[in-house]
Amino acid sequence: MATASSRPPVLYRRRISRGAKHLLLIGFGLVMLYPLLWMISSSLKPEELIFREPGLIPSQFTLDNYFEGWDALAHPFGYYLWNSAVITALSVIGNLMACSLAAYAFARLNFPLQKLWFALMIGTIMLPLHVVIVPQYIMFSQLDMINTIWPLILPKFLAHDSFFIFLMVQFIRTLPRELDEAASIDGAGYWRTFFRVILPLCTPALTTTAIFTFIWTWNDFFSQLLYLNNPDNFTVPVALRTFLDSSGESSWGPMFAMSIIALGPIFGFFLAGQKYLIRGMATTGLK
Amino acid sequence: MVDSLSLKKPVVTAPAPQNGRRRAVNRSRRETLAAYTFLAPWFVGLIFITIGPIIASFYLSFTDYSLLEEAKWVGLDNYTKLLSEDPRFWTSLKVTAIYVVVSVPLQLGFALLLALALDRGLRGLSFYRSIYYLPSLLGGSVAIAILWRKIFGADGLVNGVLAIFGIEGTSYVNNPDTALGTLILLHVWTFGAPMVIFLAGLRQIPSSYYEAAQMDGAGVVQQFKSITLPLLTPIIFFNLVLEVIKSFQSFTQSFIVSNGTGGPTDSTLFYTLYLYTKGFKDYEMGYASAMAWVLVVIIAGLTGVNFLASKYWVFYGDSK
Numbered sequence: 001m002a003t004a005s006s007r008p009p010v011l012y013r014r015r016i017s018r019g020a021k022h023l024l025l026i027g028f029g030l031v032m033l034y035p036l037l038w039m040i041s042s043s044l045k046p047e048e049l050i051f052r053e054p055g056l057i058p059s060q061f062t063l064d065n066y067f068e069g070w071d072a073l074a075h076p077f078g079y080y081l082w083n084s085a086v087i088t089a090l091s092v093i094g095n096l097m098a099c100s101l102a103a104y105a106f107a108r109l110n111f112p113l114q115k116l117w118f119a120l121m122i123g124t125i126m127l128p129l130h131v132v133i134v135p136q137y138i139m140f141s142q143l144d145m146i147n148t149i150w151p152l153i154l155p156k157f158l159a160h161d162s163f164f165i166f167l168m169v170q171f172i173r174t175l176p177r178e179l180d181e182a183a184s185i186d187g188a189g190y191w192r193t194f195f196r197v198i199l200p201l202c203t204p205a206l207t208t209t210a211i212f213t214f215i216w217t218w219n220d221f222f223s224q225l226l227y228l229n230n231p232d233n234f235t236v237p238v239a240l241r242t243f244l245d246s247s248g249e250s251s252w253g254p255m256f257a258m259s260i261i262a263l264g265p266i267f268g269f270f271l272a273g274q275k276y277l278i279r280g281m282a283t284t285g286l287k
Numbered sequence: 288m289v290d291s292l293s294l295k296k297p298v299v300t301a302p303a304p305q306n307g308r309r310r311a312v313n314r315s316r317r318e319t320l321a322a323y324t325f326l327a328p329w330f331v332g333l334i335f336i337t338i339g340p341i342i343a344s345f346y347l348s349f350t351d352y353s354l355l356e357e358a359k360w361v362g363l364d365n366y367t368k369l370l371s372e373d374p375r376f377w378t379s380l381k382v383t384a385i386y387v388v389v390s391v392p393l394q395l396g397f398a399l400l401l402a403l404a405l406d407r408g409l410r411g412l413s414f415y416r417s418i419y420y421l422p423s424l425l426g427g428s429v430a431i432a433i434l435w436r437k438i439f440g441a442d443g444l445v446n447g448v449l450a451i452f453g454i455e456g457t458s459y460v461n462n463p464d465t466a467l468g469t470l471i472l473l474h475v476w477t478f479g480a481p482m483v484i485f486l487a488g489l490r491q492i493p494s495s496y497y498e499a500a501q502m503d504g505a506g507v508v509q510q511f512k513s514i515t516l517p518l519l520t521p522i523i524f525f526n527l528v529l530e531v532i533k534s535f536q537s538f539t540q541s542f543i544v545s546n547g548t549g550g551p552t553d554s555t556l557f558y559t560l561y562l563y564t565k566g567f568k569d570y571e572m573g574y575a576s577a578m579a580w581v582l583v584v585i586i587a588g589l590t591g592v593n594f595l596a597s598k599y600w601v602f603y604g605d606s607k
Contacts, residue, residue, distance in 0.1 A: 035435075053447070054447035109319075132340035134347060135339070159332050221543075266424055281483045
């Protein structure tokens with residue numbers, strides 16, 4: 001009691017400490033983002049200045065790194081962007097379709113062994129990829145699918161990312177059941193209820209799924225490295241990696257320039273879909 | 288009331304038909320059929336890309352298999368070789384363990400600290416949150432790993448800054464003593480994701496608790512110790528379990544920063560990188576499968592230990 005009443009200029013003090021706090025937070029944010037800003041600035045200056053200038057404002061401005069990087073590999077960089085875009089778009093579609101179908105069944109329908117299947121689905125969320133990757137690779141290589149996009153997108157169309165099933169189940173459970181019942185009174189079957197009632201209401205969960213699938217697939221390196229060995233099939237991450245291979249340590253400028261281009265779409269989605277990203281993170285703890 | 292739901296054509300005028308336990312047989316059969324149809328893609332996936340491969344991988348771990356010849360049964364050989372004759376296996380385990388043990392607490396510490404700083408009606412909260420969250424989205428990418436390699440390289444950003452002060456640094460990426468440290472920093476840098484989860488958790492704590500504590504004259508530190516921290520322990524625990532599992536499986540960073548070798552002198556040889564090398568470079572797929580199962584045991588063990596230990600520090604209030 002005594003301490004609370006013994007500081008009269010509370011408001012004043014609070015304002016100062018607020019200001020100091022904002023300064024700290026902004027300063028820390030700058031430190032966090034400095035590497036990114038430095039990469040952008042480095043990509044815009046002549047190669048030999050990258051090391052000599054740790055500052056952010058290039059003393060000499062040039063786009064050469066971008067032109068050089070674009071044509072540095074076997075194909076122009078746009079080729080790899082396209083490959084990545086195709087795989088990413090199909091992954092998003094696959095996840096949206098397969099996961100929402102499964103989620104509807106788990107959240108709304110009653111069927112024998114439901115608990116068992118649901119437990120299995122939850123169990124696979126935490127399963128390390130490495131336990132299945134060797135046999136998956138063997139299977140896809142026997143199906144002659146190495147160096148095609150199939151090993152990368154087929155699992156999405158088969159709802160392999162149980163994370164998203166779980167996310168959607170949680171979401172559908174929050175929708176009032178009366179909606180389903182009203183639809184069924186109007187004579188709608190399960191499919192109509194799903195497509196006409198549930199799916200439209202699931203837009204937030206679907207958006208979260210789409211954005212996360214986009215970012216994860218676009219960033220994914222391990223499986224693309226594994227399944228795509230032919231430069232004709234390379235995606236952005238695998239192509240970026242060959243920069244390291246082919247150029248050793250020399251051409252950092254072009255490599256930075258192409259890295260910026262590679263991060264661009266992620267950054268765009270981040271700006272556009274922040275709300276869904278944060279909400280998705282907060283409710284399910286995904287990454 | 289229950290009977291108002293007729294079998295085929297529901298009576299529209301019925302007062303609020305109830306979806307009770309008494310369901311007509313053919314309706315429940317229809318429902319089962321519909322459910323399994325909705326689940327069909329998932330079932331196919333469960334069999335062919337999850338359960339089938341799990342069984343196959345377990346079998347393969349007892350064989351010698353290189354994709355070209357038939358799998359040859361070798362019993363426990365892979366496991367005994369791993370545990371007693373393969374120093375690189377132990378190195379990779381040690382490297383990964385250090386990485387997890389150092390980077391996860393640091394990352395979560397930063398996440399918690401920043402979440403606390405951002406909580407409670409701070410102006411511009413969503414702006415700060417976005418800035419801190421951004422590295423989490425980018426952190427796993429090849430582009431950022433490349434950037435990291437340059438920042439800590441011989442003529443990179445860090446040495447560029449040090450040069451201003453007249454200090455001459457070496458390449459931190461090529462030095463076995465510091466290479467792992469740069470990867471740990473990269474992981475700490477992505478504290479934004481757990482921070483967002485902490486923020487959501489903080490929002491769950493009723494502000495009336497704080498008001499009551501203030502009334503009783505509790506200071507900020509006291510409030511943190513008696514209200515925030517205990518009520519946040521379930522979230523801390525959740526983040527801990529998640530991050531341990533995830534960081535134990537990190538791959539991209541170590542692959543790019545060491546250019547696929549795990550070097551210098553295996554100082555960044557992550558477990559998964561070694562597994563990848565064994566399975567897909569040396570094509571020792573039986574051996575790689577055995578490694579995968581050891582990984583499962585380790586992760587399950589760590590998670591189990593986490594759960595057991597949680598009894599002593601995680602607080603689940605008995606009210607909501």
